[in-house]
Amino acid sequence: MSTISTVKKEVPVDAPRAELESAVVRFAGDSGDGMQLTGGQFTLATALAGNDLATFPDFPAEIRAPAGTTFGVSSFQINFGSHGIKTSGDSFDLLVAMNPAALKVELKGLKQSGIILADTGSFSDRNLRKAGYDGNPLEDGSLDAYRVIALDISQLTLDSVKEHGLSNKEALRCKNLWTLGFIYWMFGRKRKATTDWLETKFAKRPELAAANVAALNAGHAVAETSEILDGFQGFAIPQATISPGQYRAVTGAEAMAWGLTAGCQLAELQMVFCSYPITPASSVLHTLSTMAAFGVTTFQAEDEIAAACAAIGASYAGGMGITSSSGPGVALKGEALGLAISTELPLVVLNSQRAGPSTGMPTKTEQSDLYQSVYGRNADSPVCVLAARSPADCFDVGIEAVRIATKFMTPVIVLTDGYIGNAAEPWLIPDVAEMRKFPVNFEAETEDFHPFKRDPETLARSWAVPGVAGLEHRIGGIEKDYDSGHISYDPANHQKMTDARFAKIKGIADDTPPQKVDNGPEIGKMAIVGWGSSYGPISRAVDNLLAEGLEVSHIHIRNIWPLPKNLGGLLSGFDQVVVPEMNNGQMLTVLRSEYLVDAQGINKVTGQPFTIAELEEGVRARLGG
Amino acid sequence: MNVVAKPEALKPKDYASDQEVRWCPGCGDYAILRAVQKALADIGAKKEKTVFVSGIGCAARFPYYLSTYGFHTIHGRAPSIATGIKITNPELDVWIVSGDGDSLSIGGNHLLHLIRRNVDVQFLLFNNEIYGLTKGQYSPTSRAGTRSPSTPLGSVDKPISPVAFALGAGARFIARGIDSMQKKLPDVFARAHAHKGASFVEIYQNCIVYNDGVFSNFTEKDVVANRQIHLEHGKPMIFGAENQFGLRVADGKLALEVVSIGEDGITEDDIVVHDETDRIMAHMLAEMQGADRPVAIGVLYCDPMASYEEGMQGLQARAEKQAMTHDLNELLRRGHTWTVEDA
Ligand SMILES: Cc1ncc(C[n+]2csc(CCOP(=O)(O)OP(=O)(O)O)c2C)c(N)n1
Ligand code: SF4
Ligand SMILES: [Mg+2]
Numbered sequence: 001m002s003t004i005s006t007v008k009k010e011v012p013v014d015a016p017r018a019e020l021e022s023a024v025v026r027f028a029g030d031s032g033d034g035m036q037l038t039g040g041q042f043t044l045a046t047a048l049a050g051n052d053l054a055t056f057p058d059f060p061a062e063i064r065a066p067a068g069t070t071f072g073v074s075s076f077q078i079n080f081g082s083h084g085i086k087t088s089g090d091s092f093d094l095l096v097a098m099n100p101a102a103l104k105v106e107l108k109g110l111k112q113s114g115i116i117l118a119d120t121g122s123f124s125d126r127n128l129r130k131a132g133y134d135g136n137p138l139e140d141g142s143l144d145a146y147r148v149i150a151l152d153i154s155q156l157t158l159d160s161v162k163e164h165g166l167s168n169k170e171a172l173r174c175k176n177l178w179t180l181g182f183i184y185w186m187f188g189r190k191r192k193a194t195t196d197w198l199e200t201k202f203a204k205r206p207e208l209a210a211a212n213v214a215a216l217n218a219g220h221a222v223a224e225t226s227e228i229l230d231g232f233q234g235f236a237i238p239q240a241t242i243s244p245g246q247y248r249a250v251t252g253a254e255a256m257a258w259g260l261t262a263g264c265q266l267a268e269l270q271m272v273f274c275s276y277p278i279t280p281a282s283s284v285l286h287t288l289s290t291m292a293a294f295g296v297t298t299f300q301a302e303d304e305i306a307a308a309c310a311a312i313g314a315s316y317a318g319g320m321g322i323t324s325s326s327g328p329g330v331a332l333k334g335e336a337l338g339l340a341i342s343t344e345l346p347l348v349v350l351n352s353q354r355a356g357p358s359t360g361m362p363t364k365t366e367q368s369d370l371y372q373s374v375y376g377r378n379a380d381s382p383v384c385v386l387a388a389r390s391p392a393d394c395f396d397v398g399i400e401a402v403r404i405a406t407k408f409m410t411p412v413i414v415l416t417d418g419y420i421g422n423a424a425e426p427w428l429i430p431d432v433a434e435m436r437k438f439p440v441n442f443e444a445e446t447e448d449f450h451p452f453k454r455d456p457e458t459l460a461r462s463w464a465v466p467g468v469a470g471l472e473h474r475i476g477g478i479e480k481d482y483d484s485g486h487i488s489y490d491p492a493n494h495q496k497m498t499d500a501r502f503a504k505i506k507g508i509a510d511d512t513p514p515q516k517v518d519n520g521p522e523i524g525k526m527a528i529v530g531w532g533s534s535y536g537p538i539s540r541a542v543d544n545l546l547a548e549g550l551e552v553s554h555i556h557i558r559n560i561w562p563l564p565k566n567l568g569g570l571l572s573g574f575d576q577v578v579v580p581e582m583n584n585g586q587m588l589t590v591l592r593s594e595y596l597v598d599a600q601g602i603n604k605v606t607g608q609p610f611t612i613a614e615l616e617e618g619v620r621a622r623l624g625g
Numbered sequence: 626m627n628v629v630a631k632p633e634a635l636k637p638k639d640y641a642s643d644q645e646v647r648w649c650p651g652c653g654d655y656a657i658l659r660a661v662q663k664a665l666a667d668i669g670a671k672k673e674k675t676v677f678v679s680g681i682g683c684a685a686r687f688p689y690y691l692s693t694y695g696f697h698t699i700h701g702r703a704p705s706i707a708t709g710i711k712i713t714n715p716e717l718d719v720w721i722v723s724g725d726g727d728s729l730s731i732g733g734n735h736l737l738h739l740i741r742r743n744v745d746v747q748f749l750l751f752n753n754e755i756y757g758l759t760k761g762q763y764s765p766t767s768r769a770g771t772r773s774p775s776t777p778l779g780s781v782d783k784p785i786s787p788v789a790f791a792l793g794a795g796a797r798f799i800a801r802g803i804d805s806m807q808k809k810l811p812d813v814f815a816r817a818h819a820h821k822g823a824s825f826v827e828i829y830q831n832c833i834v835y836n837d838g839v840f841s842n843f844t845e846k847d848v849v850a851n852r853q854i855h856l857e858h859g860k861p862m863i864f865g866a867e868n869q870f871g872l873r874v875a876d877g878k879l880a881l882e883v884v885s886i887g888e889d890g891i892t893e894d895d896i897v898v899h900d901e902t903d904r905i906m907a908h909m910l911a912e913m914q915g916a917d918r919p920v921a922i923g924v925l926y927c928d929p930m931a932s933y934e935e936g937m938q939g940l941q942a943r944a945e946k947q948a949m950t951h952d953l954n955e956l957l958r959r960g961h962t963w964t965v966e967d968a
Pocket of ligand 3: 724753754
């Protein structure tokens, strides 16, 4: 089913609303409260209202945490506004707390004098105790610094759906839509998209659809007709200036799955995606598993080693072998990567990074596998490494990975992380039919054939695929003779092959765009160099600092290896180079060793993305010095 | 009339590559190589459609010596690479060559899953009960007490039976051969090739350098007839220099026992007829080690079922039929989208 709605450029008429440039809302409740769903609907309504936005879901690590506990809290955050929304927001303006545990966990992120919407119906003694409260925070004055809207949402919901004959349990389940209706009014959102969605979702149970719509409307009506806060008439957030076109919300995992698929279609190759489940990488496997009709074959292997090897087998047989995991799984793939490097087969290795070492914090984000990607193998074994910067960017990076892997006959490691994978942002949907194709030319010439014949320009070896008479050959991980492809232990030949593999990867930099300065002057006081998912907060922080009149520039690196050819020169034009990373300084040492530049790090490894505020503070501290 | 000349049938030597074979003189691998080349000629294998995949070890050098496609990969992982090849191009005829260490130590997990999935390949396990390439350490098939550079006082751990392992993993084709069995070995390979699905073949291979004679208790000339039984589907399981012995199910047990035909009133009618499709029988045959009961040679078990690739192709067809669209552009525009108009 497709639903296309149109964002109309219009002036809001409800005049008394307080105008905000942007707002951050966090929906928090028990895992069973439907917060992700509520957040998703609010996102859609907000997109339709013409705001720029970014979202982030925050799930509990436990699969089925006991109800009412702090570790069972599931949250969804959205930042929306009239310009330049690049992160899901630092602290929030409105916290929706469906139970005491949600309040307990999330209160620390609420802005000073922020608004709390709480369901008093769930603030029972038992739930309060489960959340670790001695008294009731809604009554003991401990929330006086905030603006609290305490309503018995549970009861109000039950009242609103009474006539639809649901069981008590089913009726209570409509709580999230009641709440959504309430918040829709607060921000002047339209209900139509959500009622349409409910009617489709519950097409087979019309009484559920009707009850949920009733709850949504009731919540909206209560907000509209009652004085919920002193003098509060709701918020208005002006529309953002957004390029015209058709949009959708996309998560990094979806964009990556679609980008890789598009890349394989542009290369005219069958995609063979081999993976072993691991958080947070599995969502790409799940998305691709539904895409058999688009030339995608998925294979759930017995482990990560088998997944990498099956992908190599796929490429050997003339498909585009792709394997995907997170850091611990990529570690297991290391030896297989060496085989793909030695046999010079195309391969894409997707790493959705997570906090480590070892199991670490699987659901938390980090960008600490840069060393692993660039250096983390035995012997001299260079590969290409790319990093995506945002959910939508995953689409382009997926295509680029396939292009480079096939053009240069090399593994390409693609770095994303848990944050990018789960977060969503609006995406101007591209036209895949209009994209430039890069069809692969398999070897067809039997005359003078040997498997390590190289393209003189790219140094890529020829890709001869089993099935073709006259091209029968043997390859493997043993060193090959440069001129015949046969096994060779000749010392000079090993030097020559090592140099060739190195030069081939280095040459990728001739085929990829030069490094640009994202924002700020091209030469100046301070370059702030980032990569991967910290793009959003760094970009916004630099924006703010430039607006304050500080002289800073933002350089964002997508091509992690080989680095862009002009990067060294670019960096030398700045007095200071600062590298914010969610690791202990990995890009930092790469830049220092490549360019002998006295770069300094801003490092954070808490499992949480950078906030804009802490980046601004870090930069100011270094500018002062 | 237009007569199309039939292409000259390939001979065993046509399957040999131009590479010098580098096993130790007298190594059992030479004989297996000859038998494979003969089998390829017998079945009329197309060189361009044939791929030999191997891991690491002496045995794993095999692909270099054939003129087909070949992929010498990494230790233990040949089954995974072969699986990737087969799901990408099921038309290819894939053989895997592996040693006992390669397939049952480092690669045990992958072999298990290759068999369980029933990927349509031939898996040849060269069992020399030793790590040849790394100079003679004991392997997972070495008998307890094996003295080797890493077990100077003898190994402690019990060996695994490759055939029992394959059965446990759900293999639908299991055969066994011996390197020295030049006449019969090509036929065993041809049978493995004819079987759709994962065909598992264990070949006892003598490592003349590090484990010479480990199989002599059933391969020496004077004991061959009494210590080996060559199975034939539908025939009574009789063996011995004068066909004087037979196998029957022991009274009150699920095990085979050796009986002498003509003694105690036992006739040929008392001997069990080999039924390749009988899984329980295959388990009993796998148990026989040579000392009290003969080692079973030939096809122990063959009972085909749909291969993994067939299953995958079926899923693919279903997915294509059910798909609302095959156009990526359309997929990207499904679900909730919104259009921002020109200001
Ligand atoms: C990852 C890895 N670990 C260890 C080795 C060393 N190695 C190579 S072959 C081998 C054992 C080979 O034994 P087997 O599979 O029985 O083959 P054979 O040489 O006996 O034919 C070992 C341990 C390796 N090549 N790779
Ligand atoms: S070491 Fe043993 S198995 Fe290896 S080639 Fe020599 S004889 Fe054959
Ligand atoms: Mg061995």
